Amino acid sequence: MAEEVVLLDFWASMFGMRTRIALEEKRVTYDYRAEDLWNKSSLLLEMNPVHKKIPVLIHNGKPVCESLIQIEYIDETWPDKNSLLPSDPYKRAHAKFWADFIDKKVNVTARRIWAAKGEEQEAAKEFIEILKTLESELGDKKYFGDETFGYVDIALIGFYSWFGVYEKFGNISIESECSKLIAWAKRCLDRESVAKTLPESEKVATFVSDCRKKLGLE
């Protein structure tokens, strides 16, 4: 049976970026379908009735939702190239712990920097603390996965394209607070899958400006 892989996504979503990077790492050919988040398609609503969110990975007609779950699914379905998760159970649990930490902490706090009036400074401070925790976990490793680019790197790297936004509205310098993390991000950008996927910071900045107008913040 011919493989049919469809991804419902939005270019600026750091969650969608995870799935795109994973698919690229595995050299999986897929049909990218851009969603308008202000006017969601009937396919999206049908494929993700519970959350109605992107990204949605549709493999031979069957949907897989939630970006981290998609990365694991991709790793298990196309196991031949570039393992994304470690094979050792302890290392795997460790990777999942940190990806879960990223999901629980990063976006929730980062959003408050640009999407909530009056919370920018406090949120920015918390955000830097979260990044410092991650930087401490990275240590002197090349990637979170040590020598191999993988699950935790993929979980975090998309946010790098949004750093300019957080710096602007939070009045912070991520480079001066977390230089090791910035160095890690640049190493990730050397990978084709990441370079192809991450949007330009300026484009994200314009998009955020539009969002803020829609939210009545500008």
Add this chain to the structure above:
Amino acid sequence: MASSDVKLIGAWASPFVMRPRIALNLKSVPYEFLQETFGSKSELLLKSNPVHKKIPVLLHADKPVCESNIIVEYIDDTWSSSGPSILPSDPYDRAMARFWAAYIDEKWFVALRSFLKAGGEEEKKAVIAQLEEGNAFLEKAFIDCSKGKPFFNGDNIGYLDIALGCFLAWLRVTELAVSHKILDEAKTPSLSKWAENFCNDPAVKPVMPETAKLAEFAKKIFS
């Protein structure tokens, strides 16, 4: 492996702690249960889970594994040749189990917990509506995942059964406290039957708190 090799930091009343306990039972892995005192956190807990400072924490040869669902997967991966498989083998089925487990934690349980804290009638109505929608999703998920068998995982309890089943004692306590049937056989017949089967499973029975004891505990902590 010696039982001193496996320790679990937890508490009898915590549904999250119940998850790895059920998993260890399924794999027949003996372990030392280190109970935390409610209201304080031991040095060992703070050292083993410095990021979240929460239970459960599994210590395997002194190496910590945190986050209940992650611990369950670790147990399945580590003792893979012992007992039944906790996660399904097919990648799509695994993705479904993980999806619903995440939904349960992020939406369903949050709604259940807020029921106990809900103030006025309006707030209670909103929570009931959320839970009913959630139950309807889970009823359908059960039918899809179980494929006619008694559990989400098929013939034996597995990852998703554990992820949801751990909340059944708290569900009963909440139903009593708010005088409202949250899991209704009329609305979700399959899920209700599953709940009964889950509670009777030999890996679950020893670690499921008694409703009366839990209700008393709930009164204490919510007063």
